[in-house]
Amino acid sequence: MNKTDLMHYNKDELRELILSYGEKSFRADQIYEWIHKKLVSDYSEMTNISNKLKEKLEKSHTICPMRIKDKLVSKKDGTVKYIMETISGSIIESVAMQYSYGMSVCISSQAGCRMGCRFCASTILGLEKSLSSSEMLSQIYLIQKDMGRRVDNIVVMGIGEPFDNYDALIRFLRMITDEYGLNISQRNITVSTCALVDKIYDFADENMQVTLAISLHAPNDDIRKTIMPIANRYSMDEIKEACQYFIKKTGRRVTFEYAMIDGVNDSMECAKELALYVRGMLCHINLIPVNAVKERRYRRTRSNRIRDFEKYLEKNEINVTIRKGMGKDIEAACGQLRRQYLK
Ligand code: SAH
Numbered sequence: 001m002n003k004t005d006l007m008h009y010n011k012d013e014l015r016e017l018i019l020s021y022g023e024k025s026f027r028a029d030q031i032y033e034w035i036h037k038k039l040v041s042d043y044s045e046m047t048n049i050s051n052k053l054k055e056k057l058e059k060s061h062t063i064c065p066m067r068i069k070d071k072l073v074s075k076k077d078g079t080v081k082y083i084m085e086t087i088s089g090s091i092i093e094s095v096a097m098q099y100s101y102g103m104s105v106c107i108s109s110q111a112g113c114r115m116g117c118r119f120c121a122s123t124i125l126g127l128e129k130s131l132s133s134s135e136m137l138s139q140i141y142l143i144q145k146d147m148g149r150r151v152d153n154i155v156v157m158g159i160g161e162p163f164d165n166y167d168a169l170i171r172f173l174r175m176i177t178d179e180y181g182l183n184i185s186q187r188n189i190t191v192s193t194c195a196l197v198d199k200i201y202d203f204a205d206e207n208m209q210v211t212l213a214i215s216l217h218a219p220n221d222d223i224r225k226t227i228m229p230i231a232n233r234y235s236m237d238e239i240k241e242a243c244q245y246f247i248k249k250t251g252r253r254v255t256f257e258y259a260m261i262d263g264v265n266d267s268m269e270c271a272k273e274l275a276l277y278v279r280g281m282l283c284h285i286n287l288i289p290v291n292a293v294k295e296r297r298y299r300r301t302r303s304n305r306i307r308d309f310e311k312y313l314e315k316n317e318i319n320v321t322i323r324k325g326m327g328k329d330i331e332a333a334c335g336q337l338r339r340q341y342l343k
Contacts, residue, residue, distance in 0.1 A: 005087075006061040007035055007134035010171070011180055023053060029180070035063055036181035039141045062087065066138035068146060072330040072337070079327030082143060083341060086111070086135055090128055091341050092159055094139040097326045102152030107139040109169060110160025113335075115194050116229040117215075119261060121293040122159040122335025125342065130164070133171035140176060154184060157192040157213070159335050163199035170206060177208075186210050192257065197234045200242035204249040212246055213255040213286075214239065218265050219273035227264065236277065247282045253319075254283045259290040260301035260309065271312040284319040291325075293336060 009017060011032050018028035027049065034046045041064040043054045069091070070083040080096045090111035097104045113120070114127040136156075144151045154176065156162045162169045169191070177186050186209040193199070194215045203212065216239070218224035224231035243254045256278065260266045278285065287310055289300040301309075306322055313320040330337075 003060055003062045005065050005132070005134050006031075006057065006063045007065060007137060008132060010175060011178070018053075021053065021056060027053065031057075032180055036137070036141075036175070036178070039145050041142075041145075064138060064141075065132065065134050066142060068142055070341075071146075074327040074330045076329055077326055079330065080143075080147065081327060081330050081337060082139075082146075083337060084139060084142065086131070088129075091338050092131070092135075092139075093335070093338050094143060094158055095327065096143050096147055096151075098149075103147065103149050104153035104155060105140055105143050105151050106155045106158050107136055108158035108160050109136065109156055109162040109165050111338075113160050114164065115161045117194065117217075118227045119217075119259060119290055119293065119296055119298045120335060121295065121339055124295055124335075124339065127160075127164075130168060131160070133168045133175060136168065136172040137175060137181075140182065144182070151182065151184065153188045153190075155190045155192065155213075157190070159338060161194055161196070162191050163193045163196040163203070166199055166202065173206075173208060173210060190255070194228060194230050195234060195239045195242075196230070197238045197242045200239075200246055204242075204246040207250070209250065209252065211252060211255060212243070213257055214243065215259075216256045216274075217259050217261075219270045219277060223265050223270070227261070240277065240281070243281065243283070252282075254281070256283055256285045257288060258285055259288045260306050261290045262299040262301050264298065266301040266305055266309060268308070268312065271309045275313055275316040275318055278318060279316075284321070285313060286321055286323050288323045289325065291336075295339075 014032050015025045015028040019025055030048055034040045043058050065087050066084050068082055069085045072081045078098045082094045084092050092108040092111050095106040110130045112126055112128040113123040116123050140151055175181055176184050190211040190213050192213040221231055221236050287306055290298055292299055310320050310322055
């Protein structure tokens with residue numbers, strides 16, 4: 001028999017299940033706490049639950065949909081890259097980054113991706129499967145346990161397009177921020193998207209205080225189309241309008257990610273156009289030196305040019321930072337390690 005995944009159940013659903021077993025609802029609350037607060041991965045650890053109930057549950061339900069298959073630790077900055085495997089055998093990556101202010105974890109939302117961005121390693125073999133909400137939760141739980149340290153920040157910036165897996169993403173966000181679970185503050189979570197415009201509107205209407213990061217990577221549609229196929233579906237004007245709706249609805253600043261690619265989007269002309277595009281918007285631009293991917297021919301912009309680009313934006317009173325690379329010695333860039341594992 002195929003077991004169902006107990007981690008998938010939210011608090012109300014778990015109560016219903018446990019009641020259907022003829023047990024009291026507080027048992028469900030205890031079990032929920034074992035899974036989502038105490039992060040156990042085995043029924044035997046649930047010391048206040050009767051063996052009878054545990055045996056019943058174990059017959060039909062697994063409690064951990066993921067396992068750590070391998071990990072790499074950066075000697076430079078302590079960044080840890082995890083290779084995880086789902087029960088069904090899909091491989092994904094997650095990363096733990098340690099900063100002075102806390103630990104930040106980057107999780108994957110899909111195994112593979114179908115967005116086709118030309119500079120990205122995650123999309124080369126297309127989409128294998130979308131992750132369930134519990135497979136996203138499990139990445140956080142396993143890392144918190146393995147690192148022995150509380151996860152403070154979450155970025156959904158690993159493999160996959162989170163808005164191409166919208167319902168599972170929202171369920172994940174609701175459960176990870178739930179007071180009966182890890183209770184991570186919405187403000188400490190960032191979701192990054194290549195800008196599926198319809199979903200930006202839906203996301204704004206969820207009334208969450210989660211940060212939205214948009215992978216813009218270009219100052220106009222023509223350049224964007226050469227590196228991101230999604231640009232053929234949604235224009236930058238449509239993206240801007242959706243972002244303005246998000247800002248109005250949530251009061252939150254939007255982040256624009258801009259991967260600097262040598263000779264593609266890094267001219268002063270591009271900086272000017274980008275400045276005009278974001279003018280007057282409550283936003284922040286994050287310049288990212290593109291990571292060279294073996295299978296791709298793109299190279300990063302030289303550091304002094306990135307700084308000139310930054311200076312131009314600053315002069316125009318735009319909030320801008322250059323992303324600090326973490327874990328450079330362990331191929332921490334999105335999707336590169338999974339590729340090696342699939343080979
Ligand atoms: N699909 C989502 C989230 C996952 S990708 C998105 O597009 O936002 C996370 C970020 O890494 C995105 O901004 C993506 O464009 C960027 N990225 C992908 N490959 C990269 C590379 N080789 N170098 C630098 N950034 C890259």
